[in-house]
Amino acid sequence: MSDTAELGKDEQGEERSAERMRERRATAHREARQALSRPGYRATIRERLALLQDEAPQVYDLDEPVDVYGNRIVEALEARVAGLLGKEAAAFFPTGTMAQQVALRCWAGRTGNATVALHAMSHPEVHERNAFSTVSGLRPVRVTTEPRLPTADEIRDFEEPFGALMLELPLRDAGFVLPSWKELSEVVEAARERDAVVHFDGARLWESTPHLGRPLDEIAGLADSVYVSFYKSLDGFGGAALAGPKTLVDEAKTWRHRYGGTVFQQFPTALSALVGLERELPRLPEYVAHARVVAAALREGFATAGVPWVRVHPEEPHTYEFQVWLPYDAEVLADAAVRQAEETRICLFADAWDRGGPGLAFTEVTVRAAGLEWTAQDVKAAVGEFVRRIADEEGARGQQPGRGRP
Numbered sequence: 001m002s003d004t005a006e007l008g009k010d011e012q013g014e015e016r017s018a019e020r021m022r023e024r025r026a027t028a029h030r031e032a033r034q035a036l037s038r039p040g041y042r043a044t045i046r047e048r049l050a051l052l053q054d055e056a057p058q059v060y061d062l063d064e065p066v067d068v069y070g071n072r073i074v075e076a077l078e079a080r081v082a083g084l085l086g087k088e089a090a091a092f093f094p095t096g097t098m099a100q101q102v103a104l105r106c107w108a109g110r111t112g113n114a115t116v117a118l119h120a121m122s123h124p125e126v127h128e129r130n131a132f133s134t135v136s137g138l139r140p141v142r143v144t145t146e147p148r149l150p151t152a153d154e155i156r157d158f159e160e161p162f163g164a165l166m167l168e169l170p171l172r173d174a175g176f177v178l179p180s181w182k183e184l185s186e187v188v189e190a191a192r193e194r195d196a197v198v199h200f201d202g203a204r205l206w207e208s209t210p211h212l213g214r215p216l217d218e219i220a221g222l223a224d225s226v227y228v229s230f231y232k233s234l235d236g237f238g239g240a241a242l243a244g245p246k247t248l249v250d251e252a253k254t255w256r257h258r259y260g261g262t263v264f265q266q267f268p269t270a271l272s273a274l275v276g277l278e279r280e281l282p283r284l285p286e287y288v289a290h291a292r293v294v295a296a297a298l299r300e301g302f303a304t305a306g307v308p309w310v311r312v313h314p315e316e317p318h319t320y321e322f323q324v325w326l327p328y329d330a331e332v333l334a335d336a337a338v339r340q341a342e343e344t345r346i347c348l349f350a351d352a353w354d355r356g357g358p359g360l361a362f363t364e365v366t367v368r369a370a371g372l373e374w375t376a377q378d379v380k381a382a383v384g385e386f387v388r389r390i391a392d393e394e395g396a397r398g399q400q401p402g403r404g405r406p
Contacts, residue, residue, distance in 0.1 A: 021334055025350070028341035034378075035347040036294065036371035040235045048237065052271055059274040066267045070253070073270045080277060081241045085226055086217030089249035092270065094261050096203055096240040097128050099227045101136040102255040103242050104164055107197050107225070109251075113163030114138050117155070117191075120145040121173040122166065123201060147174035151183070155190035165191040167223075168201040169208055170319050176204070176364075178211045178318040188222045197224040203240075204319060206233035206281055210288045211318040224248075230269070233284060234276025235368075239269045283369065287320035290374075291367040295322055297376035298365075301383025302326075311362075320367045328390060330354060330361035332397065336389035337363075340382070348382040 029035060029042060040048060056062060060073060067074045074092050082090040093099035108114040116132060118125060120142040124132050132138040143150040143158055149171055167187065170176040179187065191198050200223040212219055220226045225244030230236035242252055256262050295312045302310040311325035326333060330353040341347040353361045
């Protein structure tokens with residue numbers, strides 16, 4: 001067998017192994033009696049439909065006709081979002097990827113500059129297969145690679161002109177991090193000094209108000225346009241909105257049609273978004289506050305369990321999501337996490353562990369309604385169980401316990 005064939009066989013084996021782990025993790029989370037979060041995308045179809053049956057009548061008249069190509073309930077949702085964000089208008093989009101491409105190409109037509117300044121870790125750069133340039137004729141340029149939002153000085157000193165500055169709030173891949181209100185205001189002002197428009201990638205903007213210390217409309221008011229998601233913070237079925245000046249939104253709806261985003265009927269998704277605005281939005285500050293309790297308990301729990309190094313990032317979470325870094329191989333941590341959930345029905349770490357370097361891995365932690373049931377002592381006890389299983393996994397693999405620790 002050739003080296004190429006052997007490599008292909010190895011890759012297929014790794015893919016099958018990863019898929020088995022994903023299935024185990026999903027099953028263990030679903031069957032756990034205690035978890036820090038139970039997002040809707042992990043629920044059954046029956047459970048998701050029950051959401052509309054039980055709560056939709058409280059947010060919209062279900063005897064009204066259904067939407068057709070973006071009218072009626074979709075327009076009602078658009079008006080609600082525009083009001084919450086303090087913008088003239090909003091347009092519903094099936095995805096945030098589409099919404100942001102449309103927004104920035106519309107701004108490029110107005111500014112005459114298709115260059116978009118953004119962070120190297122922003123979603124379009126990492127997760128969208130170069131869609132800005134490949135699909136929409138935009139030219140992204142990276143202001144910084146540091147795991148934080150760009151600074152005002154970096155914006156002022158950037159070596160070439162740009163028509164738009166895109167800021168992801170919070171910056172997910174850096175650890176769901178946010179600037180302070182002062183820092184954010186200064187960055188926006190620096191972009192204005194360069195005659196650039198400012199667009200917020202606000203997929204999780206809904207949960208950013210506690211850290212920034214300002215209401216949604218005041219935060220969104222810093223930007224010329226804002227994209228928000230309906231399924232991340234609000235637990236809807238999907239969908240997004242672009243909010244900004246009416247002239248921009250009207251043009252965006254034209255491009256939405258050209259991109260294939262004016263879908264025949266969207267009432268289930270629109271209803272779930274309205275439910276999320278009614279049910280989840282008021283609770284987000286509570287989730288953020290409890291995430292900080294959980295983060296502190298994780299640090300204490302790992303210290304008590306004898307783990308010499310752990311990083312909870314940010315140390316005090318800016319939103320209800322954050323990262324946990326540990327000095328072990330990702331495979332060891334993934335197996336320990338899923339075994340704990342299977343054996344104890346307590347799911348401490350529900351998401352994948354990713355390699356962060358030799359003998360170093362990280363995961364994301366989300367604390368929502370289900371997590372409010374956890375006390376700090378519950379978290380520390382679960383950490384102890386998790387660390388015991390790490391030792392078991394290392395022993396089973398014939399590894400020196402704790403190898404690769406910084």
